[in-house]
Amino acid sequence: MRPDINPNSEKKISFIQSQLTAFDTEAVLILDLKNIRYLTGFTGSDGALFIGQQFALLMVDGRYVTQAGRESQGLDIYEYRDKTTGILTVIKDKNIKNVGFEPVSMSADIYLKIIDGANDIFLTPLMDLLNSMRAIKSEDEINLIKKAIDISAEALKSVEPILRPGISEMDIALELEYKMRRNGSEQVSFPTIAASGINSALPHASPGRRKLKDGDALVIDYGATYRGYHSDETWTCFIGHADDKQKEVYDIVKKAHDRALGELRSGINAKDVDAIARSYIADSGFDGFFPHGTGHGVGLDVHETPRIAVTSDTVLKAGMVVTIEPGIYIPDLWGIRIEDMALIKEDSCEILTKTPKNLRVFV
């Protein structure tokens, strides 16, 4: 196991073993590849992790036997030709009668084949065990996230010179992604959003052929990935000039963003953090112009537990890494979103994102 990626594999697997009785299962079968990576360090594109009271098997096909042994030292590696057949063989060999599984990550195909192939097997859906574990980041994980943030912040700074009237959204997105990759990003965190002018009024616009014009808002939502860990940031700037209305709205979004970050701490409820940003925007005259949640956890997935939204009842805890990303979108005109990542501490938070969020105009 590479110590810089996953030093706590044994501890994590022991924790899961300690939970089996509480979940009333003899074993858990983990198929989500991010969860497998989190627990074992294995980075291959296919596999299964089968954990029982007395065993932990990392199951892979022939392509990945060597890699699994290298990345997940100390774990038993099981080689299969067909994954479901391998799982059924383990169930039979160990005479397992009750298996916990992740219903979102298992296909109906595998589910039905297990039910069919193992006599009297009972499959228990486990929704949340791994999500809660993964939400609290270790120091190593925080360092990998910080590295992804460094890579992306440096790339954003290096594309500033091209932010001028005439360049297309697609070219901005492409140059930014290229710079992140050159700076050491693996595949980028998600397809970059570069939305200008009227397109910035759509929270999830894809970059297109539209070229920047004087007076545009430009929303860039982007991130890098380093050893599997993501960064996620949104930065809004203006091209040529910003008019009074744009300046006013920028200021409101920035204050909503800062206030939510100001209250972020261990023990606060996620929906209360959402309410701080949402009510500030509503009280400033833009009720109904902020149509998405305030934030989300970030780690091996760019969106993970916790959600920070109107309906999210999660109590936030120290060690969680979350985004705060309020926005105001004026239909058919333009939109502004400001997003930073923060590490939750006992009595406050540490803002991880590097890019300053003062209003900037590129001429």
Add this chain to the structure above:
Amino acid sequence: MRPDINPNSEKKISFIQSQLTAFDTEAVLILDLKNIRYLTGFTGSDGALFIGQQFALLMVDGRYVTQAGRESQGLDIYEYRDKTTGILTVIKDKNIKNVGFEPVSMSADIYLKIIDGANDIFLTPLMDLLNSMRAIKSEDEINLIKKAIDISAEALKSVEPILRPGISEMDIALELEYKMRRNGSEQVSFPTIAASGINSALPHASPGRRKLKDGDALVIDYGATYRGYHSDETWTCFIGHADDKQKEVYDIVKKAHDRALGELRSGINAKDVDAIARSYIADSGFDGFFPHGTGHGVGLDVHETPRIAVTSDTVLKAGMVVTIEPGIYIPDLWGIRIEDMALIKEDSCEILTKTPKNLRVFV
């Protein structure tokens, strides 16, 4: 519906409706996003397509209502807040008792919620309906594939000047991907393989920090995507010089490749095409050094029906677009793979890939 992407949506959906009786179901529920795109033109990142004898509903969440209406003109759009709840509502409203579904594309979570939520519902797994339909390409689809091939071939040519001792595999992959994007590729077809020297002996190596050296084989396996359609090509060249053994093996792989292409036509069995390449390699003294299949279909997915492999009993048909990609890998030394795409015709095939496959050395 944009006529250049999906002119035959209505015809395809009518065909599925005509098959419902044969499959003994009242309706089919399609969750695979590529299948939804194939049938409707819709390109969003979430949704469902529900087809019954008398209806076809494209089901999307609020983000995608406008887009679905624009991309899939003529289809009824159904907006849901929660996908499974939406599906259950349609099942109840239309009093459906038997639904066909794709077991690999449906999660156990949705499967169990449908079983739980709809009284007396019967879910019938349908494995192969869409795969067989998608395997035969229309003229429009072939044109999009050709465009993806043009984009990638041009990009490969433009990175030739950097293929010199000292450049790293990662830099080659990054520059090639950047050029494909600049030439109009959407996200690249799959993460580029650039494997040099000893790494080229592994069929699925990821590009790393290794730098090219004199005497290296360099295997580049890469592709572009245009309006959803993929290209896929492997090109092996040599750095500095190629020794006699490398020249000999290159020639064997090239002849295996050419012979398989020479026999590709409508009516031939996929495993017989595989056998042509495999037996030529074995007869040339490299039995056991070709550890993967000879090819696969390419379309909206980079790997799709048909497989061309030892165990693949599919009869190939005119209109299929497949790869032919034999390789020889000398453990711990180097490997050579040559891959072109071809369109199967009645009595022959048309090679679609543009890059010539003569042996090339870069000094």
